[in-house]
Amino acid sequence: MPWYAPRHLEEALALLAERPGLIPIAGGTDVMVDGNAGAAGREYLSLAGVANLRGVSETPLGLAIGALTTMTEIGRHPLVCRHLPALAASARVTGAVAIQNRATLGGNIMNASPAADNPPVLLAYGASVVLMSAMGSRHVPYAQFHSGYKETIRRPTEILGEVIVPFPPDHAHHYFRKVGTRRAQAISKVGLAAVLAGRPGSWECVRFGLASVAATPILACALAAAITGSDHSVPRDEELAEALGRDIAARDDIRSTADYRRRVAINLVREALAPWRSQGGFDASH
Numbered sequence: 001m002p003w004y005a006p007r008h009l010e011e012a013l014a015l016l017a018e019r020p021g022l023i024p025i026a027g028g029t030d031v032m033v034d035g036n037a038g039a040a041g042r043e044y045l046s047l048a049g050v051a052n053l054r055g056v057s058e059t060p061l062g063l064a065i066g067a068l069t070t071m072t073e074i075g076r077h078p079l080v081c082r083h084l085p086a087l088a089a090s091a092r093v094t095g096a097v098a099i100q101n102r103a104t105l106g107g108n109i110m111n112a113s114p115a116a117d118n119p120p121v122l123l124a125y126g127a128s129v130v131l132m133s134a135m136g137s138r139h140v141p142y143a144q145f146h147s148g149y150k151e152t153i154r155r156p157t158e159i160l161g162e163v164i165v166p167f168p169p170d171h172a173h174h175y176f177r178k179v180g181t182r183r184a185q186a187i188s189k190v191g192l193a194a195v196l197a198g199r200p201g202s203w204e205c206v207r208f209g210l211a212s213v214a215a216t217p218i219l220a221c222a223l224a225a226a227i228t229g230s231d232h233s234v235p236r237d238e239e240l241a242e243a244l245g246r247d248i249a250a251r252d253d254i255r256s257t258a259d260y261r262r263r264v265a266i267n268l269v270r271e272a273l274a275p276w277r278s279q280g281g282f283d284a285s286h
């Protein structure tokens with residue numbers, strides 16, 4: 001199949017500007033199982049050999065993670081494990097080891113599956129993405145990136161270059177859990193990530209990202225508002241469920257039912273909040 005394999009970013013962006021129909025390919029773990037891979041008329045732009053799109057570094061804005069960084073690298077990286085433990089956790093359950101050795105963070109985002117494991121975590125951490133083209137770069141809050149089922153706001157001449165994840169508060173509680181048919185090698189029926197810091201009346205960070213409960217990965221804003229708006233105590237379970245019900249649009253599909261998804265989602269929220277219920281907050285005094 002027609003295949004371009006540039007070594008430098010400028011070359012990759014110039015090729016894409018000339019041929020916006022090129023399909024970027026990173027680890028290939030989604031592209032190669034696409035039934036139309038290699039179909040007549042399809043041309044590919046391999047990013048695998050492009051320098052400077054891989055790795056994790058500390059910046060004033062937070063951790064910068066290159067789009068080509070693999071799940072194996074993310075799951076083991078000392079900076080990710082220290083600052084973003086929920087992302088290290090989601091990377092370590094993205095497929096099995098062979099997949100993790102090839103699958104990239106950029107590919108996981110760009111494939112735009114509502115069931116993907118890392119997007120809810122990036123939403124909970126308040127990440128932004130950097131889209132690059134021959135015309136320049138733009139930073140987009142990740143919460144604005146998915147525009148519909150398997151759709152994103154990426155333009156055909158752009159590649160996803162890196163993901164910037166701000167440092168969470170030092171004493172934040174980080175949570176990630178994926179519920180699937182099996183413990184490993186299963187696509188999620190529900191995934192929840194949470195980053196929580198502060199206490200009633202002085203919240204610093206209350207963010208929940210969810211997978212597999214709507215057409216896109218979602219940031220649960222109504223749920224967060226129900227919690228931050230409750231001054232003295234954790235909202236009752238019914239209030240949490242009502243707020244979550246406004247955020248999600250769970251559906252029946254081959255993996256699960258909408259009812260099961262709603263029940264599991266609220267159970268995961270309760271689990272994420274359990275330390276708060278017992279300690280009264282997530283801050284330096286605990």
Ligand SMILES: Cc1cc2nc3c(=O)[nH]c(=O)nc-3n(C[C@H](O)[C@H](O)[C@H](O)COP(=O)(O)OP(=O)(O)OC[C@H]3O[C@@H](n4cnc5c(N)ncnc54)[C@H](O)[C@@H]3O)c2cc1C
Pocket residue numbers: 023024025026027028029030031032033047067068093094095096099102103104105106107108109110111115116117118158159160161185186187
């Ligand atoms: C057996 C198996 C198990 C899996 N298990 C899981 C799982 O448990 N959890 C999960 O979330 N996913 C899972 N996946 C899906 C897949 O492995 C991940 O989505 C992976 O992160 C994709 O990364 P990649 O580098 O292989 O992407 P690719 O296949 O190379 O690309 C995926 C999509 O992103 C686009 N793309 C890639 N990189 C860029 C870029 N930098 N800029 C612009 N567009 C880009 C491609 O054009 C394509 O549309 C599984 C896949 C397989 C085959």
